[in-house]
Amino acid sequence: MHVIRRRGWELPEGLTTPEHVFFNRRQFLAGTAGIAAAGSLPASAIAQRVTDIPDPTASLYPVARNAKYTVDGEITAEKVATTYNNFYEFGFSKNIVRAAQALPLRPWTVKFDGMVEKEMTVGIDDLIKAMPLEERVYRMRCVEAWSMVVPWSGFPMAKLVEFAKPLSSAKYVRMETFMNPSVAPYQKDFRYPWPYIEGCTIAEATNELAFMVTGIYGKVLPKQHGAPIRLMLPWKYGFKSLKSIVRVTFTDKRPVGLWEKLQASEYGFWANVHPGVSHPRWSQADEEVLGTGGKRRKTDVFNGYGEYVAALYKGMEDEPLYK
Ligand SMILES: Nc1nc2c(c(=O)[nH]1)N[C@H]1C(S)=C(S)[C@@H](COP(=O)(O)O)O[C@H]1N2
Ligand SMILES: [Mo]
Numbered sequence: 001m002h003v004i005r006r007r008g009w010e011l012p013e014g015l016t017t018p019e020h021v022f023f024n025r026r027q028f029l030a031g032t033a034g035i036a037a038a039g040s041l042p043a044s045a046i047a048q049r050v051t052d053i054p055d056p057t058a059s060l061y062p063v064a065r066n067a068k069y070t071v072d073g074e075i076t077a078e079k080v081a082t083t084y085n086n087f088y089e090f091g092f093s094k095n096i097v098r099a100a101q102a103l104p105l106r107p108w109t110v111k112f113d114g115m116v117e118k119e120m121t122v123g124i125d126d127l128i129k130a131m132p133l134e135e136r137v138y139r140m141r142c143v144e145a146w147s148m149v150v151p152w153s154g155f156p157m158a159k160l161v162e163f164a165k166p167l168s169s170a171k172y173v174r175m176e177t178f179m180n181p182s183v184a185p186y187q188k189d190f191r192y193p194w195p196y197i198e199g200c201t202i203a204e205a206t207n208e209l210a211f212m213v214t215g216i217y218g219k220v221l222p223k224q225h226g227a228p229i230r231l232m233l234p235w236k237y238g239f240k241s242l243k244s245i246v247r248v249t250f251t252d253k254r255p256v257g258l259w260e261k262l263q264a265s266e267y268g269f270w271a272n273v274h275p276g277v278s279h280p281r282w283s284q285a286d287e288e289v290l291g292t293g294g295k296r297r298k299t300d301v302f303n304g305y306g307e308y309v310a311a312l313y314k315g316m317e318d319e320p321l322y323k
Contacts, residue, residue, distance in 0.1 A: 105223070
């Protein structure tokens with residue numbers, strides 16, 4: 001989902017995965033004082049991260065599946081889901097597993113600030129251990145027109161909101177991914193407004209579907225999926241569900257996410273899935289189901305979750321709800 005305005009060296013309209021050619025390597029290297037893409041990190045640096053201290057929460061998994069949240073359709077093979085990722089901090093291709101292993105996961109804190117009773121910074125292990133973990137199978141639909149079905153482990157975002165004690169005047173939750181260009185070299189690409197930011201309304205955050213993810217496939221969340229904690233709003237395009245969260249801010253101003261800041265005409269605040277509202281550069285009518293050898297399925301309104309979330313948007317017909 002590259003949105004930087006195209007110049008001579010970039011791709012023409014219509015190609016939706018321009019990762020390989022979009023990237024102007026010479027300009028990037030000049031802008032980052034010669035730090036190359038993460039794929040060329042020394043193997044020793046990666047190996048060291050892979051053998052980080054054992055994750056103190058790893059033994060919490062697997063957690064019991066909540067049978068209320070299942071999907072009519074096969075669960076995507078673990079190997080497929082865990083090796084096809086969007087995590088632009090570590091690269092603009094889908095192949096960032098190796099690069100993402102450079103992210104140190106401890107110590108890790110989450111700061112709660114803004115319109116809250118009292119600001120606080122909480123260690124991730126204390127936070128996870130205070131939350132009721134369960135597994136939910138959700139469909140995930142990327143704005144790039146592919147989808148998968150994934151068993152996430154985690155806890156309702158409503159519990160996170162309750163924990164943070166927002167003031168009644170707060171209307172939105174703004175969330176921030178870590179910022180550490182020394183391990184995530186693409187954060188040195190000055191054309192992107194890092195860190196990755198996303199947000200939603202408090203009503204969305206406290207909808208029963210909104211889920212904070214700490215695990216996947218019955219295990220602790222791997223780095224490429226946004227460890228140690230990421231969001232999952234299954235009725236919205238995947239870019240809303242930010243990874244590796246370090247800050248949660250309650251505010252009365254609508255947050256502007258990284259993609260909206262880059263290209264508001266293509267990636268809006270609401271970003272609810274809708275097959276009838278095309279992306280300016282491609283159709284959203286159907287989607288490639290990952291791991292099925294290219295099979296496609298018709299995309300559902302709200303990604304099939306309308307019964308849970310449609311009421312959130314009553315009376316908001318003038319808002320651009322579906323981009
Ligand atoms: N911090 C951060 N969060 C992110 C992204 C990203 O590049 N950086 N990509 C988003 C997009 S476009 C999608 S589709 C999902 C992909 O999640 P997955 O790799 O766990 O499947 O993460 C979202 N969260
Ligand atoms: Mo995405």
